[in-house]
Amino acid sequence: MKLNLSYIIASCKYLLLACSLLLVAPTTYGAVNWVTINANIQFLEQEKKLRFYDSNQVLIEGDKCALLVDASGNFAAVEQLANDLKKHLKTPLCYLVASHYHDDHLLGMAVMQHFYPDAKLIVHQQVNSDFNRYQKAFNDQLDSYEKSIELSYQRLAGISKAEQAQWREKLELAKKRLFRWQEYQLKSPEIIIDENKTLDLGGFKVTLNAHQAHTSGDLTLTTNSGRVLIGGDIVDWLPYPGHGEFKSWKTLLKQYIDDENLALIIPGHGGILDRAQLKQPLAFLTAITEHVNKNNDQTIEQLVLSFPEKVMKPYTEESLNAKSSNLFLQSGLARAKNAK
Template structure:
């Protein structure tokens, strides 16, 4: 019973209507809207940012929940007053990039912008999109097979949801991640119509990160580089610490829009900076300890800061383990 319940609930985000765990749209300024994931999904799916000028709009990142991306597409079609000219993928993780296939299908003229490092690897990202759909299909079929284990009164409800999921899956099978139009090696400035934005390339959270600055650097769309609880499993610690230090010291920045979690202020960057510094220092100070020992001896104050609810109580140990492993391997 636990397995079928897990499979059905895990697929619920695909089969359920977009109103479930809906993304919250926050107006940051006259030109910027922050699409924040619900608190329950803040470690599992990404935020997005919509930037609009007088002539063009730009969407920064795409949710990993394709049904949610379709809901965003419908809202954009009903509310955008200018063409969606650009799509920006902050990095290659599934919850930021794969949903771009949905956007590209509905807005075929929008130019996809990625870090230059991703250009040569883009075929593997298309495979990641296909692999995700394959995993959806397996979940649907297994859920159908075990549907009889559910209470009789609930079986038709779940059958309807799974049939809807199959319809969506068939639709998504027709889409593809189209080749990027623009690659950023260092800096790219775009004019959206009396509203310039700057896209900067880094190697920090991954080897191919993009951020966006707007309104004379007062607004920073920092993606996962600036998350309150950063995931350091793939990062370059030295570069990441340098970048966070620079951003923390940049007095122009007033508002920070992270890849996960709520809106931050510039001073909030001290928290992820301290966390990453502590991981690096801890691994350096205890070279003989294995990962379990490193985790057990890590400063417990961070657990107190981060484990504030049931979701973060599960996420924090995983993030810490990934960071300790990455830091140890980089020695």
């Protein structure tokens, strides 16, 4: 069976996350950086080493309600966040917004729904139409973790007794977590966005907008009279294009770049951006489509080797950038080539 390249790369993207989810201590969640944007918005920035593999979150709170954008793919981290929110929140958590269907934005919502059962899940209409698939993906992921634990136990015999004790303790912790998570469910959305919708959180309004860009079902949020954009993976400095709708994605980025009212952009991965910084992902996506159009007879491997170095240069100045950008480039070239 021939596997889709973008699917393989997307799976690799979450491999590191899956391992850390099971075996890393919950205290690592402290590495997430809480950034105060204003009196109503908190930006929860993922630690630097995971910025291309796990998602940021955004907490928005008005006088009557709070809203959380996205949930980490690390279920232990989501549990820690759920507990932390009990200390931070002054109002009920009324809404959970999944910016799109990728694992590191949607599946952790099952954990949040367990801790905050009254919070309404909000998704794009495309995500809602395929929601049975994502509910199965949550269960499949738990099955994979269970198999990983079983395999790890089998491998204990091959290491020293001193190491066995350390790893046995980690595996026992992983089992306890897994047993908890198997009680959780990814519950169906209650609010579906097909164009746009404005929510009043109590003296603070947020507008949700539906797009087809990073995926076929993206949501963005605008606040503060359009001056703050919570753009999800659409506005990532290094975008993952494996499921992208390139034409509408590039058009949307150009729109943001030209919007003089837009002052602050919160991405799904990485730090806060301004409009000028969106020129980099736009250049990346544009170069991918143009390169495939000009060299459609080349294989993916040939396209990677002949891809313009000047486009990739900003992504090769740091090792993690270089590694991730190469994977993302391959997925984007495959997506653009298959779309022709």
